[in-house]
Amino acid sequence: MITKDAEKVAPVTPAPVAEVPPRRPRRQHRAWDEVPRWQIYLPLSVYLVFTLVPFYWILLFALRRPGSxxxxxWPLTFEHFEKVWNERSFGTYFQNSVLVGVVTLLMTTLVALAGGYALARFDFRIKRGFMLALLCSQFVPGALLLVPLFQIFAELRMINSLGSVILAETVFQLPLSIILISTFIKNVPYALEEAAWVDGCDRFTAFRVVVLPLLRPGLIAVGSFAFVHSWNHFLFALMFLSNQEKQTIPVGLNTLLSADSVDLGALAAGGIIAAVPVVIVFAFIQKWLITGFSAGAVKG
Amino acid sequence: MAQAAAVAKPPAPPRRSRASLPYLLITPAALLMLGFIAYPVVSVFSYSLQHYNPTKPWRNGFAGIDNFVHAFTEDPLFWDTLVFSAQWVVVEVGLQLLFGLALALIVNQTFVGRALGRALVFSPWAVSGVLTSAIWVLLYNSQTGITRYLADIGIGEYGTSWLSDTSTVFSAAVVADLWRGVPFFAILILADLQSIPKDLYEAAEVDGASRVRQFFHITLPHLKDAIILSTLLRAVWEFNNVDLLYTLTGGGPAGETTTLPLYIANTSVDAHNFGYASALTTVAFVILLFCSMVHLRLSKFGGESK
Incomplete structure (x- = not known):
């Protein structure tokens, strides 16, 4: 009787003896990610204070009453924004910056797609030289070429036109964009394109229908970097656009900064206007960004 | 290509793909880069051998190596700015790497609020140099900046202006640039951290290695390439970048924070001394070329790009 019962029960509740005894003391058994919580939260909070106080500071100055x-x-006021947008022409600067950013994005992406495809899919005689030129030109600083660039644009009668800034931004964005896009294209199996040829597509159609949709994350990363860089960059606009109506947001900010007595409220409001599109871009593309983030961040 | 050839019957490329296609495809990029990068570089070299100043046309003409001789022997500002550039780059890149590495290690852990923590920590990365200046001018302002509120609670004195005092301006500028530079390293190093196979750590656990030993024997060796690459890229970038110092300190007070590129910009834009500025630019190029050769050597140019 007793033995029978024991046999019945045994499979349902396994004897505690069957459990594997811990081979090592608990402290050593800890997995890699089981770091004491305070070692994470303490340094992180300290660093977050350093990161966030400056952001809070600019919001504070932009939103509180002058003289406060x-x-x-509190009380909130938007008068700094109105003043900067209307009296300090940030409305105009904003339009110019959007135009420069969007056209730079489109040109960079198109030209880099063509170049990147050539590098990824063909072997041609000057390929190595072209690659080397791309890598080296990443180190050529636009800031050191201001004088010759100014002369070229003067020759082309493009001084004071947004075209000069768009061209310059595109050119200095190209090397990295081409390298990135060619890496993304290499990650798409060539066999996919070949299959499309067999089905009767020409090379362009095969690229458009088969490769392009797969490049979407990469293109979004490259395009948004081009946009954000041209949006943020100010030296070319400062040099090539002397006409106030043609200037861009960073130049406007610099004007506010270099005034004899800086209007801090206006400066803060202008800074927030400058930051909003960048924040929006990053909020929208965040899910695509991880692919291109590490590679694109290289440019700083 | 080899894969395609290995297939028994490789599909024929469509009719319109000619041998000239790759050249056609790189033409726009090549033309733009020739016209707006290569040609300006060449013209900088040729100006460097000339006296060229549009405001003093009577002195224009061939100068030989006069400009270089002047820079190296007669211009103390050149040496000052060169030394400051080196100081700036070493301090900035060193501190950014240190903090970036620490931050990456922290946000690579699993903890509650990690996604938000990462987003906030990385956020200054996309802030422009001019905007960084604007923010820190608000913070450093002597009347209504952070020093006023610190003085309210008894730290420091009222009316302190860190940006106009020669003894504090360097640290003040370094902190402002750190604020937006640290996320760069944190992002790159985090991306690389995530590629370290977890079982390496598990194996180390089994062998009883402490976390410190795991860091020095697994994490750091794995990160080596990424650290070398990002350090060099950042060094070149910090050397070249004039946005922040131009707008934050204007190179002042009394030229204390003028880097070589900033000095070049002032020489060409304000003094119109294009010939001399071009010679200085050439010197800067040689320095950069040296750095990029070190970079290409270390990142093994010609291998598959990562």
């Missing part, structure tokens, strides 16, 4: 020294932006 309160550390809380």
């Amino acid at each position: 020294t309160s550390l809380v932006p």
